[in-house]
Amino acid sequence: MKAITLNLQLPDKIEISDIELSEISSNEVLVRVKAAALNHRDEWCRQGLYPNLKNGVVLGSDGAGIITEVSAEVDPSWIGKEVIINPAMNWGVDQRVQSKDFKILGMPDNGILAEYVKVPADRVHLKPSHLNWAESAALPLGGLTAYRAVCVQGQINEGDKILVTGFGGGVAQFAVQFALANGAEVYVSSSRTEKIEKAKELGVQNGFDYTDENWPDKALEETAGFDLIIDSAMGDTLDNLIKVIKPGGRIVFYGATKGNPKGFQARKVFWNQIQLIGSTMGSDLDFERMLELVKEKKIVPVIDRVFELEDTVQAFDRMKEGLQTGKIVVQIEK
Template sequence: MKAITLNLELSDKIELSDIDLPEIGSNDVLVRVKAAALNHRDEWCRQGLYPNLRNGVVLGSDGAGIITEVGEEVDKSWIGMEVIINPAMNWGNDQRVQSKDFKILGMPENGTLAEYVKVPADRIHPKPSHLSWAESAALPLGGLTAYRAACVQGQVKKGDKVLVTGFGGGVAQFAVQFALAKGALVYVSSSKVEKIKKAKELGVKNGFNYTDDNWSDIALEETGGFDLIIDSAMGDTLDHLIKVIKPGGRIVYYGATKGNPKGFQARKVFWNQMQLIGSTMGSDLDFEQMLEMVKEKNIVPIIDDVFGLEESVKAFDRMKEGHQTGKIVVQIEK
């Protein structure tokens, strides 16, 4: 079968390879992948920024397709079903935090950027009927991460004023849509006018350009402050977030692309009863509840662009540029 594999010896760091079909175990299923989607972790693997990388691994965490084969202990009725894949593996029994064995499909184990992928049977869920293959492939990792950040850790509710930073990426777009579905008043930040315009088309109240030094002053004056902020940057932007969060508010962060903050306004945080909450991916229960919300509210992922399997370098380069609005999809089978 054809697959996109990591090869750090090449200039592109990835290549279209012919590899053997995976052999499934007794509790596995084999999925013929119709579409897969990229996440930042795929590009970070390509850049060699993850530990324990190995050449030859098939990248990709997001995928949707049709089950063609099941293990001997799996219900045969799954064969022929259209499914999406939960890429969060071995979360464990504690809903509060992942287990030490937690890992994500696509590294170190082979992922979805291939014509077929093997996954444990408990990772598959029926594909939402209102979504296309590309839209279904765009949902799993970003949708799960956003649902946990907004709805589980952030406890977003009707009437909350919510700020989602860095609108345009996969998780941020889902966080916006989930918060809107809960009845929140949602705002975004972005450095691109066109991304803020897209957010407003979804129902967002307004957007702020975070490259403006006084964006937090503008946001505070307009909104009076936020009940919940969902962020993936951290770094020195934390000062701005602390400035615009209401007393008793919650800042949930699921990444730290700008690193650790150099300064930290500890006194303001404890005096105003603020909560800084970390979040990553999500449990199996989170995934199930996320799917239910997507189906109930007819939520549709924003697709930035769709590439063919043979165009994967272009797809990865698009991710690297960081100009996308929505998810980048690789169409495996047309």
């Protein structure tokens, strides 16, 4: 079968490979992949910035397709079902935090950028009927991460004023959609006007250019502060987030692309009872509840662009450039 594999010896660092499809094991299913979506971790693997990298591993964590085979322990009625795949493996029994065995499909184990993928049977869920293949493939990793940040760690309430930073990427767009679905008043930040305008089309009140050093003052003048902030950058941007969060507010961060903050306003944090909350992907229960919300509210992922399998390098390049608004999808089967 054809698959997109890591090869750090090549100029593009990835290649289309013909690899052997091994037999499924106990409690596994085989999925014929219709579409797969990229995440930043895929590009980080390509750049050699992810731990435990191995050449020859199939990349990709997000995908949707049709079950073609099941092991003897799995209900055969699953054959022919249209499914999406939960790429979070081995969360564990504690809903508060993942186990030490937690891992994500796509590195160090084979992922979903392939014509077929075999996964444990408990990783597949019926595809939401209102979504097409590209939209379904776009949902799992970003949707799960955003749901946990907004609904579980963020404990969003109807009427909350919420800021989602860095709108344009997959997790941020889902965070916006989930916040809106929960009745929040939503704002975003971005360095690109077109991304802010896209957010407004989704129902966002307004957006702020985070390259403008006066954006916190403008945000405070317009909103009087936020109840909840969802962020993936951290670094020195944390100071500005502390400025615009209300006393008693919550700052949830699921990444630190700008590294650790050099300065930290500890006094303002403790005096104003501000909560700084870390978040990652989510548990199996989080995934199920995320799917319920998507189905109930008929939420549709924002798709930036769909590439053919043979154009996967261009898809990765677009991810690297950071120009996307929404998810980048690779169509595996036409």
